[in-house]
Structures are given as structure tokens and as C-alpha cells.
Amino acid sequence: MTKPPGFDPRRTLTLRDVSEASGVSEMTVSRVLRNRGDVSDATRERVLEAARALGYVPNKIAGALASQRVNLVGVVIPSLSNMVFPEVLTGISDTLENTGLQPVVGVTNYSPEREETVIYEMLSWRPSGMIVAGLEHSDASRAMLAQAGIPIVEIMDIDGTPVDSAVGISHRRAGRQMAEAIIAAGYRRIAFCGTMMPYDHRAKKRLEGFEEALAKAGLTLADREFYSGGSALLKGREMTEAVLQRTPDVDFLYYSNDMIGAGGLLYCLDKGIDVPGRIGLAGFNGVELLDGLPRRLATMDACRLQIGRRAAEIIAGQHEGVIGGEVIELFPTLQPGDTIRGS
Amino acid sequence: MTKPPGFDPRRTLTLRDVSEASGVSEMTVSRVLRNRGDVSDATRERVLEAARALGYVPNKIAGALASQRVNLVGVVIPSLSNMVFPEVLTGISDTLENTGLQPVVGVTNYSPEREETVIYEMLSWRPSGMIVAGLEHSDASRAMLAQAGIPIVEIMDIDGTPVDSAVGISHRRAGRQMAEAIIAAGYRRIAFCGTMMPYDHRAKKRLEGFEEALAKAGLTLADREFYSGGSALLKGREMTEAVLQRTPDVDFLYYSNDMIGAGGLLYCLDKGIDVPGRIGLAGFNGVELLDGLPRRLATMDACRLQIGRRAAEIIAGQHEGVIGGEVIELFPTLQPGDTIRGS
DNA sequence: GTAAGGTATGTTACCGCTAACAGCCAGAGT
DNA sequence: ACTCTGGCTGTTAGCGGTAACATACCTTAC
CATH class of the missing domain: 1.10.260.40 (lambda repressor-like DNA-binding domains)
Incomplete structure (x- = not known):
């Protein structure tokens, strides 16, 4: 060239x-x-x-x-190192495989400006559809997507107003459910560990739902700790140590993802802390990784594969002429694992 | 559309x-x-x-x-769930960011046929360059790449003949080095655990180099175990258990990647096996994940970020008019961690 | 025998943009 | 006055395909 x-x-x-x-x-x-x-x-x-x-x-x-025809579907996600998104992608590719459509991936690193650029670039290739993670976008991004005249599916989250279609779970509800389960199990001094990323709206919504449910039970977070960058597993250990040192009477740690949760679990086991007796633990995502841990961390699967599949189906369907604008809510299941004591 | x-x-x-x-x-x-x-x-x-x-x-x-100008660079990799490739991608994107070039990713799932299709599809968009994982491709794939008239960089591996340029490490040498370190530390009954994937040529080369070095020391593998699919961490546990049961006198386990190595490590710690006294362990890749483990697994980093960067530089450079055809060998460093006893 | 209809191929006019070149005008130089 | 230069804008002709229509030939039916 x-x-x-x-x-x-x-x-x-x-x-x-x-x-x-x-x-x-x-x-x-x-x-x-x-x-x-x-x-x-x-x-x-x-x-x-x-x-x-x-x-x-x-x-x-x-x-x-x-031909005015492009067999590409733009997929915009915040990160590839999150484990979650590769799996969503798998769901998308699998479903698209037989439709003649092909996914093209763009990564935003959780930056709205970057997202705007990525969307602009992708739309300039006139794809047959777009799948975008999250419901929060810059005004310009939303406008571009809305104007594009192609099916748009926003994925992962349904707590908000989609541009066109949406497939995901309610993270607020997920946070609430986990809190309810924890409270029902008798824990009362509950702390939170999560990422610092200001643009991880879904983690934020989970925390909001979580605190909401705590409040309803007359509780507030006993402590909270945030991190950014580095090995998630290691950060999980460090944050856990920090919280336990600062607030020794904490009896439950809710992590914003399984990876740091796993780090916390390993830390507790190392220190000989009784899990789930003295301290309970829970994460979020239901990553496969957890299967190999010494003890199964309580978590909630985020329906990643399903989300990918359904999103791709919507694109493929509209590509065939169906009209869009649907919202599909998926319901994650709570997996209590071995780190919440039986209620 | x-x-x-x-x-x-x-x-x-x-x-x-x-x-x-x-x-x-x-x-x-x-x-x-x-x-x-x-x-x-x-x-x-x-x-x-x-x-x-x-x-x-x-x-x-x-x-x-x-304009006969396309600012896309095709990147063909076998998998996204491997941790390794997302990191290579990061290196590529970072370097490409300022060049006006944009990566487009295709995944082959370790299938040569799928790879052929992906390459064909990508070339049909007339990209400015292609980055392809591995040196082993179907004849048709090689022919297409060679004919495309654009810079081609094959990454990860340099044990073979590239179509154009190559950036990577010698996996054969990496295997050999690890074996030498293990032997030097006094281990003698050495077993291997790895993936069954017939098309993971790099893992195969590592094993070949490994066995070569064993042979030179008058040793052969005491046992070997393969897996496919499922949670790598869990598989690591299971394979470790299987090997130790079948060949109780094994004193070292070499894993084809860190994830299953981590599973093995967790298993040994669970069972109270003395690591690295009774049994030594080593993996491959140097994944960040390992930092959070109770003990640092011996490993060798695969220079993933570097590989991505250098490959992108070559593409960008040739895009500017330089002539190509170079082979860049990177040298992984052995990180002994805590799972090989001091020699 | 001829109209109707299918099958296999060719012709024409774009798709939306950019390279290359052509024009136009104001100010500078001689 | 006249050319010359440089800054700004317009014109023309594709890029490599495909949609839509036209064409030629061969059946089949009546």
C-alpha cells in the first residue's frame, strides 16, 4: 500500500x-x-x-x-486485561460466526475521550452494527451512535437509558442482592474494596446498590479501600491487610471483582484467619479462575457469555431487517461458595 | 447500512x-x-x-x-483468554498510537484453517501491515502474506523462518535454560505438565528444548501430563495430583504456563508438600498474577510487552519507507522465585 | 413457428472520496 | 507595466468493485 x-x-x-x-x-x-x-x-x-x-x-x-454493505460489527470495550471482556467477545464471535458478520474490537481503557475517538473511527468504516460496553458515554458519542442509522447495542449494564438496544444485568440490583445475602448470614461490620477507576460505572453502581441495601438494614460500610494498577491479586492482599489493620473488627469484605477477592482470600488463608467464620468474603464476576482456589469465593456471575451472544443476535437480527430498540435484562445468580457462612 | x-x-x-x-x-x-x-x-x-x-x-x-491508503494494521493471535496476548496487544497499541496506524485484531483459536480465513479477510481490507503470532502457518497463509506487498511481522517465536520480519524469543532456548537451572539445583526426577493443543508450537518448542537439556545431562522426563479446556488453575491442581500419584518420586514439575503452575503450587501448599524442598516448581510467562500468590513461582518472562512494541515499530518504520526483513531476538530472564531451591 | 421464459454473460453508471492538476488573485520584484 | 510567486480554491478523473439493466442464446409451450 x-x-x-x-x-x-x-x-x-x-x-x-x-x-x-x-x-x-x-x-x-x-x-x-x-x-x-x-x-x-x-x-x-x-x-x-x-x-x-x-x-x-x-x-x-x-x-x-x-455495494454499500460492510460485514463488520464494531465492538467497543474498556479493557482486554479484565478477563470479563474476552469472554464477552467469545460470545459475540460465536454467534456472529454464521451470519457473515465479523467483529472488530476497539479498546478505550476506561477513558470517555478515547471511547469517543474509537467510536468515531469505527463509524467511519460504516459497520453494520455497533456493540458498546456501558451506558455512559459522552454526548458526542451518543449523538454519533444515534445518528449512524445502524443497530446499536449497549452491553453489560441496563441501569440507564440506552441509545438503541441494551443487553446486560442490573449492577445496582446485583450489589443489593449480595448485601442482602451478607446481612442475612449475620455479618454486620462490612467493608468494601474496589478499583479507583472513576469511569468504572458498573462497579460504582454495584457499590451503590450494596450501600443502599446496607442502609435499609440500618448499616453503613465499616471501611472502604481503593486501588489502581498493578497485579489485582496482589492488590487484593494489600487492601485486605490495610482494611483489617485499620478496622480490625470488620467481619466481611466485599470486593469489586473476583481477582482482588481471590487475593484477599489467599491473604486470609495465609494469616490463618477463619473464613468464613471470623471474616466472610465475596467478589463479583464468577471467573473461571476461582475454581482452582483453595476455597470457592462467593461471587455473582455477570452472564458474560450470554451478554455477548444476545448482543450479537440483536445485531444479526436487525441486519436481517427486524426493528430494534429492545432492552434485555439478564439475571446473575449468586454463588455462595465457601466464603459466606451458612445463614 | x-x-x-x-x-x-x-x-x-x-x-x-x-x-x-x-x-x-x-x-x-x-x-x-x-x-x-x-x-x-x-x-x-x-x-x-x-x-x-x-x-x-x-x-x-x-x-x-x-487514496490507496489504509491506516490499519492486522494483528492475528491465537487466543484472547491467554493473558499473554492482551499484553502483546497493549504493547502494539501503545506504540501505534502516535503513528496514525490502528490495530485490528483477529483470533484464530489455535486453528490453522481459521488462521487462513482470518488472514484472508484482513488482507482483503488492504492493511498497511500485518502482525501474526507464530512462525507456523499453512502454505496458503504464507503465500498470501508474502504476496501482500506490505510489512509482515511474525511475533512471539524466532525458532524458524519468517515470511518477512520476526520479533520474539527462542522458546527452545527458554526450555533449555529452565532445564539447566533445574538440574543445577539438584533436581533429577523431573516431570512436565502442559496443554494438549497440538498447534501450540511454542509450548512444544519449549518442551523440546527442555528435554534436549535433560538428555544432555543424561536424564529423561520422569512423567508427563496434558490437559485441554477448563480452568487452568484447576487443571494445574488436577494434573499435579495425577502426576504425584502416578510417579511419587517426582521432585520437580515444569508447567507449560504460569496459570497451571499456580494451580500446582496451590495444590502443593494445600497438601503441605514442602516446596521447593521436596518438590520444585516452574512455569512460563511471568504473568503479573503470580505476584499475589503465597509463594513466587519460578518462571521466565516472555517479553510480551517488548514484543508488541518492537513489532509495531517495525510496521511503523516500514510504513515510513524503510526496507524490512529483520529478525529481532529478545532474551527472557529466568525468575527463580521461591519454588526452586537455591543451587 | 413464435412468443415467453430461463440461463449465462456483458455494459453502464455509479459508490464517496482524493491525487493531480488547473485556475485565480494579491502582493513582490524588476 | 509585467512577470513571478505563493496562498487558496475548484475541476477532472479515477480508485476497484457491484447493482441494475441489457443482451444473446437456448428451451419449452402452445
């Missing part, structure tokens, strides 16, 4: 090259390569053979421009 | 719309939006204002076709 324009032995091939090599018109070659319209078997063979021999790779840019 | 062609209130905008709204030619609008060529400040303002007011998003498909 950006080769010096000098002598270029094998110029980039076009339909014309294949057409000349096989003695039919470009249009017929195009038909063969796309499997569209009637072409005689003999011609088809000849064309395919010529294309193969030349090593021709069609130019989708030209094709997309001419 | 694929809306029913009926009444469409806000037809998709083009340069012409902005041009009419601002009273200048399409060409001038194009110049303003790309920041190319001279445009008077007054005109620029007017155009930008009009574009903003309309919510115009340029059509890169048309732009790319006209």
Missing part, C-alpha cells in the same frame, strides 16, 4: 487481472468470487482456478463502497 | 452535504477534515462548524479507495 511508488514487480491484483487470465468479464469474476447470480460450472471452475493461480485477494474496500 | 431502503429521514451524510452547508467545494472540505493542504482559517472554521453541526462522519471506505 504505502510502498515507494517505484518499480513494483507484482502490482496489487484486481478483478481485471483475474478477468483477463480467465477470459471472462470482471462482472462474471465478481459473481463467481461472491457466489452470487448464475454462473456456469465450467466458467466458475476457470475463474476460481485463475484466481487461485494468481493469488488474488479481493479488495473489500472497493466492494464495500460499491 | 442495511436499513430497508424506504423512507430514511437522515440519509447518510457525504462530503457534498458538508460542502453545500458551508458553501465551498467538496475538495476543500476534504482538505479541512484531513488537515492537508492550505486552507484559510476563515474557511476552515466554517467547514468545521458545518461538519460538527451536521454530525458528519467521514467515510473511510471511500477515502481509502481513493
Whole structure:
């Protein structure tokens, strides 16, 4: 593409090259390569053979421009190192596989400005649909998405107003449920450990729901600790130590994700703290990782695979002509594990 | 894009719309939006204002076709759930950020056929460069890459012949080094645990190098165990248990990655096995996760971030006109951690 | 025998944008 | 006065495909 324009032995091939090599018109070659319209078997063979021999790779840019059709679906997520999003992606790819649609991923690092850029870039490729994590976006982002004239699915969260469709869980409710379970089990001095990221709206909503339920029981958070960056497992240990040192009478630790929860669990076991007797623990996400831990951490799965699948289905469905604008709420299940004492 | 062609209130905008709204030619609008060529400040303002007011998003498909320039770099990796690749991606994005180039990710699930499809699809978008994990590809894949006329960088591994450039480590050497360290520490009954994936060539090469070094010391693997699918941490536990049961006199376990190594470590600690006295352990990758474990697993970092950066630099460099074809070998460092006894 | 209908292929006109070049005008130089 | 230069804007001709229509040929039906 950006080769010096000098002598270029094998110029980039076009339909014309294949057409000349096989003695039919470009249009017929195009038909063969796309499997569209009637072409005689003999011609088809000849064309395919010529294309193969030349090593021709069609130019989708030209094709997309001419046909006004792009088989791409933009997927905008905040991070890849979170474990959660790769799994959502898996759900999306799996479902899209048979539709001729293809996901293209963009990462925002939890930055609204970055998100705006990513969305703009993606829309400039005129995708057939967009899947965007979260409901909180800059005004410009929302406007772009709304104007794009394609199906938009916001995923992970449903506590808010989507641009078009949404698939996710209520994080507020999830936080509330966990708090209720903890209170029902008899814990009273409850602390929270989480990420500092100001733009992790879903973690924030969980905490809000959590505190709401505490308040309803006449309780408030006994302590709270935040972190950013570094090894989540290690941070989990450190935060746990910090909280237990500062507020020794804490009897429960609610973590904003399983990874730091696992760190906390390992710390407690190391220190010989009785879990869940002296201290109970809970995380969020239901990551597979936890299966290998010495004790199963209480958690709530976030329906990641499901979310990916449903979102992709909506895009694929609208791609087929259905009208959109639906909100699909999924319901996470609480997995008590071994770190909440039986109520 | 694929809306029913009926009444469409806000037809998709083009340069012409902005041009009419601002009273200048399409060409001038194009110049303003790309920041190319001279445009008077007054005109620029007017155009930008009009574009903003309309919510115009340029059509890169048309732009790319006209300019024969695509600012995309295809990145082909086997998996996203491996931890390793997201980190490589981070390195790539970071470096590409300031070059105007943008990575587009494709996942192959360790399948050569899938890889072929992904490469074909990507090339059909005429990217400015391709970064592909591994050196082992189908003949067709290699041919396509070689013919594409763009910089190609194969990453992770350098034990083989690259199509164009390569950045990575020698996995064979890495395996050998680890074996030498283990032998030097006095372990003699050494077993291996790894993934079953037939197409994880890098894990295979590590094992080959490992066995080679064992052979040189007159040793052979005391046992070996493979797994596929499931929670790596859990599998690590299970495999460790299986090996220790089958071959009780094993005194060292070499894992093909840190995650299963961590599982093995947790298992040993649970069972009260003396690590590294009775049994030594080592993994591979140097994942951040390990920092939070009760004991630091011996490992070797795979230079993931570096690999991503260097690969991106090569693409960006050639994009600027430099000629390619280099092989960059990175050298992982052995991190003995706490699971090999001091030699 | 001829109209009707299908099958296989070719022709034409774009898709939305940009490279390359052409024009126009004001101020500078001689 | 006249060319020359440089800053700004417009015109033309594609980029490599595909939609839509046209065409030629061959059946089949009446």
C-alpha cells in the first residue's frame, strides 16, 4: 500500500487481472468470487482456478463502497486485561460466526475521550452494527451512535437509558442482592474494596446498590479501600491487610471483582484467619479462575457469555431487517461458595 | 447500512452535504477534515462548524479507495483468554498510537484453517501491515502474506523462518535454560505438565528444548501430563495430583504456563508438600498474577510487552519507507522465585 | 413457428472520496 | 507595466468493485 511508488514487480491484483487470465468479464469474476447470480460450472471452475493461480485477494474496500454493505460489527470495550471482556467477545464471535458478520474490537481503557475517538473511527468504516460496553458515554458519542442509522447495542449494564438496544444485568440490583445475602448470614461490620477507576460505572453502581441495601438494614460500610494498577491479586492482599489493620473488627469484605477477592482470600488463608467464620468474603464476576482456589469465593456471575451472544443476535437480527430498540435484562445468580457462612 | 431502503429521514451524510452547508467545494472540505493542504482559517472554521453541526462522519471506505491508503494494521493471535496476548496487544497499541496506524485484531483459536480465513479477510481490507503470532502457518497463509506487498511481522517465536520480519524469543532456548537451572539445583526426577493443543508450537518448542537439556545431562522426563479446556488453575491442581500419584518420586514439575503452575503450587501448599524442598516448581510467562500468590513461582518472562512494541515499530518504520526483513531476538530472564531451591 | 421464459454473460453508471492538476488573485520584484 | 510567486480554491478523473439493466442464446409451450 504505502510502498515507494517505484518499480513494483507484482502490482496489487484486481478483478481485471483475474478477468483477463480467465477470459471472462470482471462482472462474471465478481459473481463467481461472491457466489452470487448464475454462473456456469465450467466458467466458475476457470475463474476460481485463475484466481487461485494468481493469488488474488479481493479488495473489500472497493466492494464495500460499491455495494454499500460492510460485514463488520464494531465492538467497543474498556479493557482486554479484565478477563470479563474476552469472554464477552467469545460470545459475540460465536454467534456472529454464521451470519457473515465479523467483529472488530476497539479498546478505550476506561477513558470517555478515547471511547469517543474509537467510536468515531469505527463509524467511519460504516459497520453494520455497533456493540458498546456501558451506558455512559459522552454526548458526542451518543449523538454519533444515534445518528449512524445502524443497530446499536449497549452491553453489560441496563441501569440507564440506552441509545438503541441494551443487553446486560442490573449492577445496582446485583450489589443489593449480595448485601442482602451478607446481612442475612449475620455479618454486620462490612467493608468494601474496589478499583479507583472513576469511569468504572458498573462497579460504582454495584457499590451503590450494596450501600443502599446496607442502609435499609440500618448499616453503613465499616471501611472502604481503593486501588489502581498493578497485579489485582496482589492488590487484593494489600487492601485486605490495610482494611483489617485499620478496622480490625470488620467481619466481611466485599470486593469489586473476583481477582482482588481471590487475593484477599489467599491473604486470609495465609494469616490463618477463619473464613468464613471470623471474616466472610465475596467478589463479583464468577471467573473461571476461582475454581482452582483453595476455597470457592462467593461471587455473582455477570452472564458474560450470554451478554455477548444476545448482543450479537440483536445485531444479526436487525441486519436481517427486524426493528430494534429492545432492552434485555439478564439475571446473575449468586454463588455462595465457601466464603459466606451458612445463614 | 442495511436499513430497508424506504423512507430514511437522515440519509447518510457525504462530503457534498458538508460542502453545500458551508458553501465551498467538496475538495476543500476534504482538505479541512484531513488537515492537508492550505486552507484559510476563515474557511476552515466554517467547514468545521458545518461538519460538527451536521454530525458528519467521514467515510473511510471511500477515502481509502481513493487514496490507496489504509491506516490499519492486522494483528492475528491465537487466543484472547491467554493473558499473554492482551499484553502483546497493549504493547502494539501503545506504540501505534502516535503513528496514525490502528490495530485490528483477529483470533484464530489455535486453528490453522481459521488462521487462513482470518488472514484472508484482513488482507482483503488492504492493511498497511500485518502482525501474526507464530512462525507456523499453512502454505496458503504464507503465500498470501508474502504476496501482500506490505510489512509482515511474525511475533512471539524466532525458532524458524519468517515470511518477512520476526520479533520474539527462542522458546527452545527458554526450555533449555529452565532445564539447566533445574538440574543445577539438584533436581533429577523431573516431570512436565502442559496443554494438549497440538498447534501450540511454542509450548512444544519449549518442551523440546527442555528435554534436549535433560538428555544432555543424561536424564529423561520422569512423567508427563496434558490437559485441554477448563480452568487452568484447576487443571494445574488436577494434573499435579495425577502426576504425584502416578510417579511419587517426582521432585520437580515444569508447567507449560504460569496459570497451571499456580494451580500446582496451590495444590502443593494445600497438601503441605514442602516446596521447593521436596518438590520444585516452574512455569512460563511471568504473568503479573503470580505476584499475589503465597509463594513466587519460578518462571521466565516472555517479553510480551517488548514484543508488541518492537513489532509495531517495525510496521511503523516500514510504513515510513524503510526496507524490512529483520529478525529481532529478545532474551527472557529466568525468575527463580521461591519454588526452586537455591543451587 | 413464435412468443415467453430461463440461463449465462456483458455494459453502464455509479459508490464517496482524493491525487493531480488547473485556475485565480494579491502582493513582490524588476 | 509585467512577470513571478505563493496562498487558496475548484475541476477532472479515477480508485476497484457491484447493482441494475441489457443482451444473446437456448428451451419449452402452445
